[in-house]
Amino acid sequence: MISLRASLSLRFLLSKGLLSLASLAIVTALGSGCEGETAETGDEQNVAETKGLFGDDRVADVLAKDLTKVPKNFQEFEKLFGVGRSCKRTDSKEIYVVEESTTRATGELEETDMLLPRAVITGCNTGEMNPEGEPLYQSYSLLTALFSSPDVPGAKKGDPMVFDRVEVMALDRVTGLYNFYVMTPSKDPKAPGILQRIQLRPDNTVFVYTKDPAKKTISKKKSTDRMCNNCHVKMGPLMNEMHEPWTNWVSTHKDLPETADGLTGETRSIVSEAVSIDGKHNRLSLANDLEKTMMAAMRVWNEGQLSIPGSGFVQATIDGDQPGDTKGMLSSLFCQNELQYASAFGTVPVELFVDPGAVAGGSFQPPSAYSIDLFPLLMPVRSEMDKRIETALLKKKIVKQNTAIAIRLVDEKNDIFSKARCDLYATAVEKLPADETKVDAHLRTFLSDKLDRLYGKTGARRDYVNGLLSDAADLKTKRAAYLAEMTTFYKADVAKLQTGEGRSQLKARSQARKDAARAMFDRDANPMPLIHDEE
Amino acid sequence: MTFVRSAAGTFSVGFFSMFAVALMGPGCESDETETGDEQNVVPTGSDTPFELAGLCQENIQRHITVRPQELTDGVVRWQCGDRPGVDGIDDRGQEYCEYFAVSNGKRVDNFADADPAKPLACFFTSVYLDVAPGTTRDAALATALGKKENLNAKVDKGLVRMKGQFNSRGAATTLVSDSVGVAKDKNDERQAACFLASIDPANKANAEKLKDACNGKDLSVTSAWTKATKLGAKIPKTTATNYEMYKDTVACMSVGRLASGGVDWRMSDPHITQVVVRANDECGCTYGALPESLEGFLQGTWSSKDQLPAGCRRAKVDGADYQQMTICEIPAAERSDLETSLDYSENLQAFCNERFGKDIVLTAPLRAVETKGSCSKTTSAFCKEFTKNAVK
Numbered sequence: 001m002i003s004l005r006a007s008l009s010l011r012f013l014l015s016k017g018l019l020s021l022a023s024l025a026i027v028t029a030l031g032s033g034c035e036g037e038t039a040e041t042g043d044e045q046n047v048a049e050t051k052g053l054f055g056d057d058r059v060a061d062v063l064a065k066d067l068t069k070v071p072k073n074f075q076e077f078e079k080l081f082g083v084g085r086s087c088k089r090t091d092s093k094e095i096y097v098v099e100e101s102t103t104r105a106t107g108e109l110e111e112t113d114m115l116l117p118r119a120v121i122t123g124c125n126t127g128e129m130n131p132e133g134e135p136l137y138q139s140y141s142l143l144t145a146l147f148s149s150p151d152v153p154g155a156k157k158g159d160p161m162v163f164d165r166v167e168v169m170a171l172d173r174v175t176g177l178y179n180f181y182v183m184t185p186s187k188d189p190k191a192p193g194i195l196q197r198i199q200l201r202p203d204n205t206v207f208v209y210t211k212d213p214a215k216k217t218i219s220k221k222k223s224t225d226r227m228c229n230n231c232h233v234k235m236g237p238l239m240n241e242m243h244e245p246w247t248n249w250v251s252t253h254k255d256l257p258e259t260a261d262g263l264t265g266e267t268r269s270i271v272s273e274a275v276s277i278d279g280k281h282n283r284l285s286l287a288n289d290l291e292k293t294m295m296a297a298m299r300v301w302n303e304g305q306l307s308i309p310g311s312g313f314v315q316a317t318i319d320g321d322q323p324g325d326t327k328g329m330l331s332s333l334f335c336q337n338e339l340q341y342a343s344a345f346g347t348v349p350v351e352l353f354v355d356p357g358a359v360a361g362g363s364f365q366p367p368s369a370y371s372i373d374l375f376p377l378l379m380p381v382r383s384e385m386d387k388r389i390e391t392a393l394l395k396k397k398i399v400k401q402n403t404a405i406a407i408r409l410v411d412e413k414n415d416i417f418s419k420a421r422c423d424l425y426a427t428a429v430e431k432l433p434a435d436e437t438k439v440d441a442h443l444r445t446f447l448s449d450k451l452d453r454l455y456g457k458t459g460a461r462r463d464y465v466n467g468l469l470s471d472a473a474d475l476k477t478k479r480a481a482y483l484a485e486m487t488t489f490y491k492a493d494v495a496k497l498q499t500g501e502g503r504s505q506l507k508a509r510s511q512a513r514k515d516a517a518r519a520m521f522d523r524d525a526n527p528m529p530l531i532h533d534e535e
Numbered sequence: 536m537t538f539v540r541s542a543a544g545t546f547s548v549g550f551f552s553m554f555a556v557a558l559m560g561p562g563c564e565s566d567e568t569e570t571g572d573e574q575n576v577v578p579t580g581s582d583t584p585f586e587l588a589g590l591c592q593e594n595i596q597r598h599i600t601v602r603p604q605e606l607t608d609g610v611v612r613w614q615c616g617d618r619p620g621v622d623g624i625d626d627r628g629q630e631y632c633e634y635f636a637v638s639n640g641k642r643v644d645n646f647a648d649a650d651p652a653k654p655l656a657c658f659f660t661s662v663y664l665d666v667a668p669g670t671t672r673d674a675a676l677a678t679a680l681g682k683k684e685n686l687n688a689k690v691d692k693g694l695v696r697m698k699g700q701f702n703s704r705g706a707a708t709t710l711v712s713d714s715v716g717v718a719k720d721k722n723d724e725r726q727a728a729c730f731l732a733s734i735d736p737a738n739k740a741n742a743e744k745l746k747d748a749c750n751g752k753d754l755s756v757t758s759a760w761t762k763a764t765k766l767g768a769k770i771p772k773t774t775a776t777n778y779e780m781y782k783d784t785v786a787c788m789s790v791g792r793l794a795s796g797g798v799d800w801r802m803s804d805p806h807i808t809q810v811v812v813r814a815n816d817e818c819g820c821t822y823g824a825l826p827e828s829l830e831g832f833l834q835g836t837w838s839s840k841d842q843l844p845a846g847c848r849r850a851k852v853d854g855a856d857y858q859q860m861t862i863c864e865i866p867a868a869e870r871s872d873l874e875t876s877l878d879y880s881e882n883l884q885a886f887c888n889e890r891f892g893k894d895i896v897l898t899a900p901l902r903a904v905e906t907k908g909s910c911s912k913t914t915s916a917f918c919k920e921f922t923k924n925a926v927k
Contacts, residue, residue, distance in 0.1 A: 091839035125845055133866050135846030244893075252837055255600045275600050282604050284838035288894060292844070299868060306867055346593050347619065361877035363885070365619040368579075371589040372733045372742040394875045401875055500743070 053197050053209045053218050055179035057170035058123065058142045063195065067211060072185040072193035074146060074163040075266070078121070083142060085273065087124035092283055094122040094139060096290040097274035098241075098249045099257060100148065102530050111530065115259045116148035116160055117271050120239075122293050131307045140297035141171040143178075143237065146270065159265035166193075169237065171297075175321075176304030176311030178237065180228070186213050198227060200235050204323040231527035233338050234385055235322075236301045236313060239294040240378075240529045241287075245345035247378055248529075249287035250274035253345065295384065302388040303395065314392040318436070326398065326436060327429040329389050330443075333399065333407050334425035336416040338383035339517055341529060344369040344376060351381040351415050352506055353493045354486065358412035360405060362483040367494040373503060376510035378531045380517040382415040398436045402468040402475075403443050409465055410454050412486065417516040420454075444469050460485040507534040539795040540701045540710050540804050580799045584723050584788065585750040588730035590799050591787035594806060595780060601837055606920040609902030611810045613802040615659055615834065616892025626699070627884070630803045631707065631832050632897055633697045634659045636865075636883035640681060640688030646873045646880040655870055656686065657887035659847075659861040659895055661831035662696050664703040672696075672830075676860070679852040685862060695860070697831070701798070707832075707899070708824040710804060713793040714811035715821055720792060725754035727784040729768040731777055738767040773916075782917065786812035807899060814901070818918040820910040820925070822901065831859035832897040844894040863891040902926060 054060035062080060063069055071077040078084030087093045100116045123142030130137040145167045148160035166183040182196040191213040199207050206223035232238060241247045250256060260268075260277050268277065274285045304312025316322040317329055331337060342349035347366035350356050354364060393399045411418035428446045433439060447454065448469055455462045464482035467475040496502025511534045521528050581587035598605070601612055615632035627633035635642045637658045638649035649655045666672055670692060677692035679685065700706065729749035733742045745766045754760045760768075771778045787809035790797035797804040814820040834849075835858075836842045843849065843861055850860035865873075869890070873879050879886040902924070910925035912918055 091836070091842050132868060133864075134868070135866065139845070250600065252600050253597055276603075279603055279607075282838070284600070286600065286837055288837065289844075292894065299872070303868065346597070356878075361881070363878065363882065371593070371730075372746055374734075391872065391875055395871055401877075405877075 052220065053195065053211055055170065055172040055177075055197075056174045057172050057179050059168060059170045059179065059181050067195065067213070068192050070193040070195045070211070070213070071166060071183050072164065072189075073183075074144075074166050076193070077144070077166045077168075077183060081123075081142065083124045083144065084121045085269070088126055089124060090283070092285045092289070093273045094124055094289075095270055095273035095285045096120045096122070096249065096287060097256075097271050097285070098287075099254075099260075100248065112150055114150055114155070114160065115158075115257065115263065116150065117260075117263075117267065118148060119146040119161075119270055119274075120144070120290060121146070122290070130305065132305055134296065134300065136293050136296040139293045140237075140300065143169040143297070148267070154265055154267075157265075158263045159267045161267040161270060163266055171300065173305075174308065174311065175316065176300065176308060177313060177316060177322075178235070178301060188214065198223070200229060200323065202321055202323060225525075230523065230525035233527070234313065234389075236385060237294055237297045238338065238385075238527060239290065240339075240341050240527065241343070242291055242294055242340055242384060243342065244288075244291075245343055246287035246291065247341070247343045249290070250285070251287040298384050298388050302385075302392045312392070314389060314396065326439060327432050329393060330399075330429055330432075330439075331425055332386035332389040333393070333404055334428065335422040336382060336386055336520070338385040338527070339380040339416065339520070340383045341378040341531065342376070342381045343378055344374045348494075348497065349376065349379060349381060352376060352379065352509060353413070353490055355382075355408050355412055355415040355418075357382070357387075357405065357408035357415060359483060359486050359490075360408075361479060362486065364487075364490060367497060370497045370503065375503070375507055375534055377534075378514075378529060379510040380416060380513045380531075396436070398439050399443065400440045400471075402471060403440050403447075406447055406465050406468045407443070409461055409468075412461065417513055424454075510534050540706045540797050540801075581791070583751050584726035584791070585730055585746065587723075587788050587791050587799055588727045588784055591727075591784045591790075591805055591809070592730060592734070592780070594802060595783045595787060595809065597802065598806060603920070605810065606917070607923060609900075609905065609921065609924060610840075611803075611807050611899040611901060612837070612840075612896050613806050614893050615661070615895040615897055616888040618800065618802070627697070628892075629699055629701060629798070629801055630897065631697075631702050631899075632659060632661045632834070632892075632895070633699065633702060634884065634887045634892055635694075636887055637686060637690075637694070640686055640690040642691075642694060644881070644883055646883060649883075653688070655865045657863040657865065657883075657891050658686075658694070659834060659863070659887075659892070660695060660697060661702075661834055661859045661897060663707075663831050664697045664700060665705050666696055666830050667827075676852060676857075679857070680850055680860065682851070685850045704825050704827075704829065704831075707807075709795045710793065710797055710807055711811050711822050711901075711904070712824075713795055713797070714789060714808045715815045717789045717792060717794075717812060719816075720788075721755040722753055723788045723792075724770065724785050725749075725760050725763065725768070727781055727788060728770050729754065729763045731771075731781055731784065732763075732766070732768040735767070735777075741766045779917065782813060782817075783809050786810075786816070803897065803899075810901065813917055814910065814921055817912060817915050818910045818922050818925075819912045820921075821906040822904045823906060825904055829900070829903070832899050833858045834861050835896050835898055836894060837896050840896075840898045844891055847891060847895070861895060863887070863895075865890075 054064045069080060071080055078086045082088065084095055085093055097117050097119045100118055101114060102111050102116065121144040122139040125136060125138040128138055129135060146161055149155065149162050150160060152160055152162055164185050168181040169178040170181065172179050180198045182198065183193045186194050195211045197209040201207060206227055206229055208221050208223055210219045229235060241249060245253045256271065256275055256277060260271060263271055271277065273283060302313050304315055310319065313322060314329065317324050318326055342351060346369060348369050350364055350366050390404055394401050394404060407421065410421040410424065428443060433442055451465065455465045460482040464478045467478035472478065496506055514531050514533065517528060581590050605612055613630060615630055615634065617628055617630055621629055627635055634657060636655060637643065638655050639653045643649045662676065673692040673695050676695045677690045680695065681688055681690040726749060729745055732738050733745040745763065745768060748763045748766055752759045754763060771781045787805045789812045790799050790805045790808040797808055799805055833840055836844055847861050847863035849856035849858060850862055851857065873886065905926045907926045910922040913922045
């Protein structure tokens with residue numbers, strides 16, 4: 001959801017009679033928020049068992065004791081929760097906008113000739129921190145997404161945003177995971193909205209709790225499709241274009257298009273918070289800031305809060321409260337589970353040339369772009385999610401940093417879509433010790449048994465890997481030698497930007513990644529942005 | 536002593552390296568030198584006016600969303616954090632802002648050197664190198680900085696004032712005064728037009744030909760310019776959609792012709808030049824020297840000069856917020872990230888740049904030094920905006 005790539009479209013849902021089930025992603029562990037759910041045979045729960053409907057989060061704070069407040073639309077939501085246009089900040093309402101002309105109204109991503117903006121609204125940071133002193137806590141603890149559809153009544157008049165569907169991710173204080181909620185109108189316009197909580201279970205099933213004001217009970221049904229799990233692969237927050245230049249997002253680098261002046265109504269009002277369309281205010285909500293919020297969100301979601309041992313996705317997975325296990329998480333070290341998309345602006349992403357994880361410590365800087373032929377555009381690169389899972393495993397000392405680098409060095413030029421590295425994964429985790437303290441040694445033995453094949457018999461890379469896997473005293477020297485060799489390679493490879501033939505080679509690399517990404521997400525509902533082939 | 540904004544040295548990585556950067560960062564450079572005007576590790580600048588046009592266009596685009604606010608307020612804004620490759624042990628920052636990590640009142644570059652029992656913070660100073668004669672002011676600011684509400688530790692007074700000679704009030708005043716009355720250059724005007732034509736998607740097929748026709752050529756020569764125009768280069772009319780970008784680009788390119796020099800790959804120099812040149816040339820605005828009461832450019836965010844990025848706070852001096860020194864404490868969870876990062880654990884300054892420096896925004900209050908009544912021409916679209924709140 002927060003990827004702004006809703007996994008299912010409005011029309012798609014309507015056609016299946018699933019509008020109320022929506023395109024949301026879902027996450028929560030079976031923590032305190034799910035007490036009383038052990039008997040899962042029936043579809044109905046007693047209304048008193050609201051713990052099934054709520055986690056311990058900002059949504060519960062407001063609604064758990066009074067379901068008559070459930071908002072029917074975004075306008076009610078923002079007033080009730082003090083976010084969006086009701087945020088008390090004077091410099092920013094934290095409404096971040098991405099310019100889109102695509103829709104998933106048929107279930108598949110399609111280009112249109114309309115401006116179909118989407119927005120992420122974060123939780124309004126007025127300075128209050130959590131116990132860990134996280135400065136962005138208020139922003140990332142409540143995330144909301146708005147999308148547009150060409151099929152809503154006002155779309156043709158410039159008001160295409162969908163407001164009667166509020167998609168929310170709220171950070172659970174206990175589990176450290178995001179709880180996913182959807183709020184939609186009920187059939188009775190005078191009644192409160194319908195509230196749904198969508199939850200991924202440890203057995204990898206998706207359940208939907210629904211509280212309809214017309215009914216006394218909360219229904220609980222297993223979802224027959226993956227819903228937002230199609231996009232939110234790990235059920236965490238996503239932002240495809242997370243780093244500069246934040247392609248398509250309103251940022252310091254990108255203003256609204258001139259066609260934004262044709263927006264009307266509530267869509268105009270929302271979009272105009274990213275940057276004023278008519279110059280009547282100076283408030284800004286720039287992707288520059290959203291990047292920091294999403295980075296913090298991803299860190300906290302993965303690692304949990306320091307004050308709550310056992311919280312966060314990685315520990316929940318280890319504990320069996322999320323699908324998968326340690327073995328599954330190790331795939332983030334070898335392969336890719338999600339993707340980020342990098343583009344050239346003043347510089348070209350380093351990933352076009354080397355795996356930054358392999359040359360870590362070398363301060364490799366992105367080379368300057370060839371200005372009259374700017375590329376790549378939205379090239380898939382290693383996701384923050386996979387990197388954060390790796391970091392979490394390092395912090396938990398399940399994997400040592402040297403081992404993680406050795407794994408990257410299997411293919412020093414490709415941070416993702418590396419057959420050489422990813423093909424190792426299945427055998428690397430065979431007979432993985434259940435004792436987490438022995439996982440690192442297992443991986444080192446696995447790599448050490450294949451040194452010649454993986455790293456060659458001699459050379460700086462092989463020496464470096466030898467040093468990494470033995471924690472050699474002269475590791476810094478070996479690293480320096482390797483990085484010096486890679487610097488030479490890097491300079492030569494970067495020089496390709498200066499020739500037509502070289503640029504063709506580099507574009508082919510980017511194109512191969514795009515093709516691989518399409519193959520990776522070869523399904524109608526997927527988290528990919530619309531990516532164009534390299535010219 | 537006269538301070539200027541020129542760089543001592545650059546190195547090139549490619550023929551057409553627009554706003555090029557050093558390929559290797561400075562993380563492994565030798566011991567810090569505090570004296571100040573070395574610039575050994577810097578991005579490359581332009582070799583030709585065509586390349587300069589590219590640098591300028593990128594820098595203008597970098598600030599495009601805040602342009603309306605800048606014009607209305609009569610200010611120039613840019614980020615504190617340097618381009619990749621600039622920060623490092625030998626260089627605390629070149630954008631009228633310097634920054635580094637501090638632990639227990641001392642600068643630390645390696646995570647291992649940080650006191651584990653004390654907070655770790657990124658410190659940003661925009662106190663001019665020439666803020667005041669002597670060291671009395673440094674001592675006072677350092678004492679304030681050491682107080683409990685700030686760094687809560689004894690602070691070396693050498694940390695407070697910026698070290699780069701280019702980070703001085705004098706250099707800023709020179710930059711502004713040089714930009715006033717800078718002569719027009721026909722070649723630059725045509726090079727800007729040629730560059731913008733080369734990046735126009737409608738001209739995609741001729742992009743390389745335009746570069747060949749213009750890069751390194753003297754377009755003030757009619758035959759050369761004619762060749763470029765046949766490929767699509769043209770001086771935009773005032774009604775053209777790219778007119779403002781063109782005028783901004785031409786004005787920015789003046790940074791290459793300033794009497795005392797300016798550095799084209801920085802974000803501050805070309806941006807200040809761009810605004811001042813247009814304000815003077817089109818609106819008639821003139822400017823005086825930056826006052827001694829201004830101890831450095833003001834730190835804020837893109838959305839407000841009065842705010843700071845989340846997690847940052849202004850240093851308190853004499854009980855009040857001081858707008859030229861910012862402390863951004865690194866939360867415990869992010870501190871533990873540094874232990875597992877080879878890129879940052881031995882280069883905390885780079886972390887400070889990436890984590891906070893790009894969001895700490897410097898504001899040069901041009902309007903504060905505007906000559907009263909000088910902004911008398913209001914006919915162009917630019918001047919209509921820029922003079923709206925001019926000093927009457």
